[in-house]
Amino acid sequence: MSELATSYDILKVLGHGGFSAVFKARRKEDGDIVALKQLDLTIENEEEKAYRDFKEEVDILKKLDHPNIVKVYEELILDHKPSLEMEFIDGDTLEMILKKEKFFSVDDTLDLIEQIAAALNYCHHYYLPGNFAQHADSVLRRRNAVIHNDINPKNIIRSKNEDGSNRYVLIDFGLSFSDPDAVRHSRKEEGMAEYKSPEKWSGTMIDAPSDIYSLGIVIYELLTGSVPFPVKDYKTTEEMIALEEKHKTAAIPDMCKKG
Structure with missing residues (x-):
């Protein structure tokens, strides 16, 4: 079973563009609903420059706290793809x-x-x-x-x-x-x-x-x-x-x- 399927139930595809796909997902650990974004980029480990650059930007986005900005929760690697867990906005x-x-x-x-x-x-x-x-x-x-x-x-x-x-x-x-x-x-x-x-x-x-x-x-x-x-x-x-x-x-x- 893939890492994505092990950690999340995919409920809906919210969008798919040239660089990424976004899903409405249920976190299996606690049942919370999140928006999960996966980049169309394959990496082998966290030491690769592409992932380090991604993480550096995400570390700043995670600190943003404003009611009109989607909340970014965490970055992770799922099935060798940089991924991002965010607030799911129902609308x-x-x-x-x-x-x-x-x-x-x-x-x-x-x-x-x-x-x-x-x-x-x-x-x-x-x-x-x-x-x-x-x-x-x-x-x-x-x-x-x-x-x-x-x-x-x-x-x-x-x-x-x-x-x-x-x-x-x-x-x-x-x-x-x-x-x-x-x-x-x-x-x-x-x-x-x-x-x-x-x-x-x-x-x-x-x-x-x-x-x-x-x-x-x-x-x-x-x-x-x-x-x-x-x-x-x-x-x-x-x-x-x-x-x-x-x-x-x-x-x-x-x-x-x-x-």
């Missing part, structure tokens, strides 16, 4: 909600902005005791500040609080990082094309403004039902070049004139 992603409801009301959008902006503010100003802050590229950057790096409707879940109010939770920190220099030339510059900030297209320094730009695109989509610069075919080079130029130089279409 729908913004992507799922938009497919059903088309767009959000102004009040619901303002509620989301308040919660997710608070989560990003917490991440961007996070620091460990004794670490320093510095100015870089006109942005105040704290060492160990966490940049999510993949803000899009798939990575925000809406659930319900006990009083019936909405709770919006930022999930999937799989492309996040705490060292902008280390991420400059890595695959972490990627993310969903419609939400990529201009600096991500250019391959230059990624920092807190990149997350803020992507959140702005999400807000635009919530209010209008579509992103400002839609993509029809990700495999068409000409369309992706045009999308890049729009994000770098074009004015955002007036949302009041859409439709």
